[in-house]
Amino acid sequence: MGLVAEFDIHCDALPLVGVARAAPEATIVLALQFNHGDRPLFLTTVTGGSRTAVEAALTDADDVDEWTVIGTADSTRRYQAVPALSLADQLGDHIDDLAGLKALATAEATIERIEVTPNGWRQSGWFATRAAFDEFSSFWxxxxxxxxxxxxxxGASEPPGDGLSDRQREALRTAYxxxxxxxxxxxSLEAIGTELDISASAVSERLRRAQTSLIEETVATTWPPLPD
Incomplete structure (x- = not known):
């Protein structure tokens, strides 16, 4: 059985990170079209943020040669950009092991989503084995x-959202x-209870259950001890 992972790669030399930094309110999802030699085209879906800021950043980006709008729908725009550099040239001054980077392309893994952030890429993908994931994560x-x-x-089911009930979320927000x-x-718990019109003991119980839910849905799942 394979593994599904979600992770951040912090490297400001990755493609389009400068664009995300210039337009931090936009959500930028990147697909690389690898059928274009050593300079895969950037197919970028941008949601929200300032269109003017995004397009100015694309024009100014050192890693973009030219770009074109290929579709719009409400607050979402799609761009195709021609890279100015190969990935090796772009990352060469920042990553010592370029041979290792090329080797990752043959790993038993599929990256399904790349979101560009002001600090790097957030990726989600599938890995055939734990060894394949360890090779990938160790490199980065x-x-x-x-x-x-x-x-x-x-195939493991993921609980929806953060696991909080409406009352738990209200109690956490009010307490915060x-x-x-x-x-x-x-x-105090008494003051929060007055605000919520419940007893202090009910506030305590609600906060405890909310904190437990958050831990189970976030911290406890970041590195589970997976069986062999």
């Missing part, structure tokens, strides 16, 4: 920065806004 840990968000068996999590604490 040694050559840039790597942060794993989720690693699960292929009133300063319950500040150091030093600026409010």
């Amino acid at each position: 840990q040694q050559n840039a920065g790597f942060r794993l968000h989720r690693l699960t068996h292929d 806004e009133m300063g319950y999590f500040d150091v030093p604490r600026r409010t």
